[in-house]
Amino acid sequence: MKAATAAAAKAMPSNRERSRALFEEAKQRIPGGVNSPVRAFRGVGGDPVFFARGKGAYLYDVDGNEYVDYVGSWGPLIVGHAHEEILDAIAKAAAEGTSFGAPTEREVLFADELCRAVPSMEMVRLVSSGTEATMAALRVARGFTKRDKIVKIDGGYHGASDTLLVAGGSGIATLGIPGSAGVTAGTAADTLTVAWNDEAAMRALFAANDGQIAAVIVEPICGNIGCVPPARGYLEALREITRAAGAVLIFDEVMTGFRVAFGGAQARYGVQPDMTTLGKIVGGGLPVGAYGGRRDIMSMVAPLGPVYQAGTLSGNPLAVAAGRKMLELCGRPGTYETLERSSAALVDGLGALAAKKGLALTSNRVGSMFTGFFSDAAVTDYASAKKSDTARFGKFFHAMLDGGIYLAPSQFEAAFVSTAHDQRAIDRTLDAAARAFAAL
Numbered sequence: 001m002k003a004a005t006a007a008a009a010k011a012m013p014s015n016r017e018r019s020r021a022l023f024e025e026a027k028q029r030i031p032g033g034v035n036s037p038v039r040a041f042r043g044v045g046g047d048p049v050f051f052a053r054g055k056g057a058y059l060y061d062v063d064g065n066e067y068v069d070y071v072g073s074w075g076p077l078i079v080g081h082a083h084e085e086i087l088d089a090i091a092k093a094a095a096e097g098t099s100f101g102a103p104t105e106r107e108v109l110f111a112d113e114l115c116r117a118v119p120s121m122e123m124v125r126l127v128s129s130g131t132e133a134t135m136a137a138l139r140v141a142r143g144f145t146k147r148d149k150i151v152k153i154d155g156g157y158h159g160a161s162d163t164l165l166v167a168g169g170s171g172i173a174t175l176g177i178p179g180s181a182g183v184t185a186g187t188a189a190d191t192l193t194v195a196w197n198d199e200a201a202m203r204a205l206f207a208a209n210d211g212q213i214a215a216v217i218v219e220p221i222c223g224n225i226g227c228v229p230p231a232r233g234y235l236e237a238l239r240e241i242t243r244a245a246g247a248v249l250i251f252d253e254v255m256t257g258f259r260v261a262f263g264g265a266q267a268r269y270g271v272q273p274d275m276t277t278l279g280k281i282v283g284g285g286l287p288v289g290a291y292g293g294r295r296d297i298m299s300m301v302a303p304l305g306p307v308y309q310a311g312t313l314s315g316n317p318l319a320v321a322a323g324r325k326m327l328e329l330c331g332r333p334g335t336y337e338t339l340e341r342s343s344a345a346l347v348d349g350l351g352a353l354a355a356k357k358g359l360a361l362t363s364n365r366v367g368s369m370f371t372g373f374f375s376d377a378a379v380t381d382y383a384s385a386k387k388s389d390t391a392r393f394g395k396f397f398h399a400m401l402d403g404g405i406y407l408a409p410s411q412f413e414a415a416f417v418s419t420a421h422d423q424r425a426i427d428r429t430l431d432a433a434a435r436a437f438a439a440l
């Protein structure tokens with residue numbers, strides 16, 4: 001038996017009784033037993049796994065089972081769990097105090113490092129989550145253009161603020177409908193949705209709302225439909241359409257920022273937005289969000305300008321210390337080449353194994369973010385993603401979980417490879433996938 005298989009057999013999660021018990025207890029005090037809905041396994045069935053610790057590419061649950069982790073806390077952990085240098089940076093910052101609610105030198109340094117990494121940002125404001133970043137960016141865009149309507153992509157996700165919790169329409173331009181209870185029809189009415197990768201629909205939307213659209217916000221590589229890259233020329237078309245209409249183009253790079261390239265998707269595709277939102281990786285595993293962009297737009301932000309936005313823990317010293325160290329690690333030579341090599345080996349290996357079993361698996365990958373859809377057709381937008389066999393995905397998810405591999409518990413999410421995913425981790429994953437595909 002190959003060493004990797006033997007290790008996998010040894011590591012096979014034997015039981016998850018403690019997770020199950022904790023979930024029952026959690027549900028008494030926490031809505032749905034989780035502090036964020038996607039963690040509840042509603043997309044794949046079964047009970048969530050409760051984790052005790054992580055190290056490198058591995059997570060360890062409360063029952064002592066080991067997993068190769070491809071969630072990476074939904075993207076932030078591009079250098080793996082508990083990276084020594086990040087832990088050290090946090091410990092050093094913590095020893096000097098955890099929060100001041102006042103400006104610090106490291107925030108000044110971090111702002112400059114972020115703007116140098118993402119040159120389309122001439123100024124940047126730190127917040128504590130991706131949700132805050134996108135919510136603020138849209139408010140600034142509305143203040144700057146004095147227009148009310150915004151456009152998002154059908155199936156795009158930008159955090160849980162009212163303006164953005166709007167369900168997608170039929171795939172062509174539609175007036176947004178509330179995507180959550182509690183979001184008013186009035187709020188949703190100012191949010192238009194349009195299918196990803198449909199340039200004609202975007203042009204039609206602008207023609208039908210001439211002079212009324214404040215901003216278009218997109219994930220430059222969709223990660224919340226699952227991974228769905230932009231069609232050739234699509235981002236360039238968005239840039240041209242928004243510039244011509246005087247609308248602000250916002251790239252929500254909360255997931256793609258420092259993930260697909262050091263400068264994010266905008267560096268990879270060579271398209272500069274007017275504003276960028278960041279999160280996840282820039283916090284090094286601690287709560288950091290950021291929004292930034294052209295100086296004339298960011299000059300609207302209080303106290304410099306009339307658009308109000310604030311946060312007690314914005315620029316928190318520990319989170320900024322972790323984020324700065326993360327950027328330093330990401331900036332080291334070879335980081336993205338290493339991620340490309342290991343991610344390609346993994347996804348190509350999965351494709352070959354699925355093909356050997358005669359399974360229809362369509363994989364979309366950009367750098368170290370990827371999604372496998374059980375579909376024999378290309379997945380280019382939310383409508384085509386929804387046509388994939390999500391029931392089969394659920395079976396695959398659980399077969400991989402039982403094989404010691406932790407994937408995102410939803411078809412409509414991206415998986416992430418870190419620099420800690422070495423050949424042993426990839427081999428273990430492919431061994432588990434061979435068994436999982438056989439069981440489908």
Ligand code: KE4
Nearest residue numbers: 036074129130131157158159219254255279
């Ligand atoms: P947070 O508020 O969760 O930090 O960021 C919101 C957000 C904004 N923009 C993009 C492109 C995002 O992907 C996210 C958050 N992503 C989800 C999962 N893809 C986080 C997981 C969760 O909701 O628990």
